[in-house]
Amino acid sequence: NAGVTQTPKFQVLKTGQSMTLQCAQDMNHNSMYWYRQDPGMGLRLIYYSASEGTTDKGEVPNGYNVSRLNKREFSLRLESAAPSQTSVYFCASSEGWGSRDTQYFGPGTRLTVL
């Protein structure tokens, strides 16, 4: 099992450009999450999907949209990138939707917005 995979690994954008970060998991998990990690801060939740067909906002959703394409895939879209969105983005998944379930993380996408 590959676990949680993310593409691309690195990306450089200019202000105003758009892009989609892709995430897939092969563990048959129901819930998926997007976090961002910035220096000096803990990981912060952007959006989550408790189950296929549902998505909800997390702590820092502004400037992002998500799509739960199917049970395996959960994408994060930046419609008009801003320098404040320079960050490392992590996707995670968990078996159930309950708060006691362990989340497993992907390797991350390092995004720079110029």
Place this chain on the structure above:
Amino acid sequence: EDQVTQSPEALRLQEGESSSLNCSYTVSGLRGLFWYRQDPGKGPEFLFTLYSAGEEKEKERLKATLTKKESFLHITAPKPEDSATYLCAVSEGGADGLTFGKGTHLIIQP
């Protein structure tokens, strides 16, 4: 006010020198406390989940404990390969993700 506070921010130890990392939390209804290890340029790697005060879990040189207000990650006789950032996270309920601390950057010198 941070809900999850980790201390120290950084810790440098000699190989074999045991120590503890602290994670204090202020959430009202803790459902689970999670410890992760993160190596540079990598995603967080799951270590432990603790659910109730008094619970303890061990893995190799690491032991995690939980009280009503904090958790400790004890590292016994560490090796250089234990060098990493250790992250603590809590869950309050629902499927709305984890609240993370800022991490403790641990360096083990040979």
